Amino acid sequence: MKALFICDEKEEWNLLRNIFHAHFSKMELVCVLKGEDALNTLTFDGPFGMIILECGIKSDNPTELAESIFDQTGPRPLLFVGTPTMVKDRVKEAFFNEHEMVTIYNKPYQAEGLVSSIQDAIEWAKQEEFESNIVELEPDNFLPLKLRNFYLYDSVPFDVYVELTKTKFIKAIAANKKYTQSNIQDFQKRNIKYLYLEKNEHLNFLENSIKKISMALAQSSGDFKKKSQTMVAGVLVLHQYLRDVGISESVKELTDRIIKAMSDVAEYHTSIEDLILTFPMEHGDLAEQAVLKGTLGMYITKAMGWRSDLTNNKIGLAAILHDAFLEREEWSTITYEDHPDLDYLSPEQKEAFLFHPKRAAEMANQFSHLAEVDFIILEHHELPDGNGFPRGINASKITKISALFILVNNYIIQLVINGLTSSSLKNISLAFATIYNVGSFKEPFQTLQKDLKRR
Numbered sequence: 001m002k003a004l005f006i007c008d009e010k011e012e013w014n015l016l017r018n019i020f021h022a023h024f025s026k027m028e029l030v031c032v033l034k035g036e037d038a039l040n041t042l043t044f045d046g047p048f049g050m051i052i053l054e055c056g057i058k059s060d061n062p063t064e065l066a067e068s069i070f071d072q073t074g075p076r077p078l079l080f081v082g083t084p085t086m087v088k089d090r091v092k093e094a095f096f097n098e099h100e101m102v103t104i105y106n107k108p109y110q111a112e113g114l115v116s117s118i119q120d121a122i123e124w125a126k127q128e129e130f131e132s133n134i135v136e137l138e139p140d141n142f143l144p145l146k147l148r149n150f151y152l153y154d155s156v157p158f159d160v161y162v163e164l165t166k167t168k169f170i171k172a173i174a175a176n177k178k179y180t181q182s183n184i185q186d187f188q189k190r191n192i193k194y195l196y197l198e199k200n201e202h203l204n205f206l207e208n209s210i211k212k213i214s215m216a217l218a219q220s221s222g223d224f225k226k227k228s229q230t231m232v233a234g235v236l237v238l239h240q241y242l243r244d245v246g247i248s249e250s251v252k253e254l255t256d257r258i259i260k261a262m263s264d265v266a267e268y269h270t271s272i273e274d275l276i277l278t279f280p281m282e283h284g285d286l287a288e289q290a291v292l293k294g295t296l297g298m299y300i301t302k303a304m305g306w307r308s309d310l311t312n313n314k315i316g317l318a319a320i321l322h323d324a325f326l327e328r329e330e331w332s333t334i335t336y337e338d339h340p341d342l343d344y345l346s347p348e349q350k351e352a353f354l355f356h357p358k359r360a361a362e363m364a365n366q367f368s369h370l371a372e373v374d375f376i377i378l379e380h381h382e383l384p385d386g387n388g389f390p391r392g393i394n395a396s397k398i399t400k401i402s403a404l405f406i407l408v409n410n411y412i413i414q415l416v417i418n419g420l421t422s423s424s425l426k427n428i429s430l431a432f433a434t435i436y437n438v439g440s441f442k443e444p445f446q447t448l449q450k451d452l453k454r455r
């Protein structure tokens with residue numbers, strides 16, 4: 001457990017540090033000078049079991065600071081320390097009375113009394129943490145949801161958990177409690193990728209998200225960055241829904257809206273460089289890749305003079321679905337069957353990986369009667385020299401639309417690996433010249449190359 005001490009007298013830091021060292025050696029004490037630092041520390045270095053706030057602090061009003069802290073982290077044990085006069089002047093009685101876990105320690109410091117006040121606060125924190133937050137749950141009743149989905153909301157009507165062990169979960173977000181974007185970023189910094197919710201709630205969450213994103217896309221205006229972010233949120237939730245539940249009418253509707261938005265974005269841009277470098281890529285994950293691949297694919301078809309709603313629908317659906325069944329994000333950059341990263345997977349995982357184009361192609365058939373989409377998806381890991389998978393067909397056997405999608409797929413993967421910069425755009429295209437300037441790949445590749453040279 002960590003404790004935070006907010007005080008602008010550094011001599012007092014040493015005093016508290018000595019006390020913690022001698023009496024609470026398992027706890028880490030973090031000391032900060034002012035309120036702003038405290039709020040940042042709570043966000044980025046948390047969680048903190050308790051907070052000690054020195055009431056003489058010049059930069060902030062201690063009660064207001066305590067209120068901001070509770071707004072941000074939720075109420076937690078907080079000990080105001082100060083001379084009786086300072087406490088009387090600066091700690092609002094109403095705030096003190098409202099929160100059971102807020103206590104006061106009157107200076108001057110005396111080791112024994114201070115230790116026992118800190119001890120009480122720690123007990124409070126422990127009790128809180130263990131009694132109400134850590135729970136043993138039946139894992140079968142809970143399903144993971146990618147953390148990023150939670151950026152869509154600022155509160156959810158059910159409890160959300162982080163997995164500690166296979167059967168132990170800790171409550172991360174309480175039902176109906178407001179959370180902020182930075183709370184979610186905080187989980188991300190702790191490398192937490194999934195939050196868990198009860199099965200029924202999980203389904204409700206996904207369905208609500210689908211509706212919400214569909215509506216946002218239907219109303220979205222000319223802000224193309226925002227539109228791309230909404231599409232990414234949409235693909236994220238679609239992938240999860242398709243894996244856990246399957247196809248529904250609302251899934252089809254959202255898919256159509258995303259495809260339409262991709263084509264609007266492709267139409268809006270006048271160069272590939274512009275399209276890619278303005279894309280809001282934050283994580284390089286499957287959802288972001290899907291949206292960028294769809295948009296770039298549509299842009300190239302337009303530049304080749306192929307542009308039609310039918311082609312855009314095929315490219316868009318292929319982009320959304322092709323990697324929907326990749327179990328792990330990190331597999332998205334494996335592009336051929338002998339890739340060294342595959343050696344780290346178990347035989348079952350390797351099989352699941354090699355099978356992902358087939359599963360997605362089957363899903364595409366349930367989606368629409370658009371001819372070829374299943375083939376485009378099935379073939380998205382084929383390569384011009386025949387060294388791809390699953391079938392190992394080469395540039396002369398691959399159709400032009402599949403070739404275009406394969407090119408786009410591998411181009412975006414390389415960009416994700418190397419970073420979305422002007423120089424990677426050109427370097428990757430240069431490296432691709434020896435691979436893709438052949439057979440069905442020739443026209444899409446030369447279109448890409450020519451567009452990049454224009455700049």
Ligand SMILES: [Fe+2]
Pocket residue numbers: 322323356380381
């Ligand atoms: Fe793939």
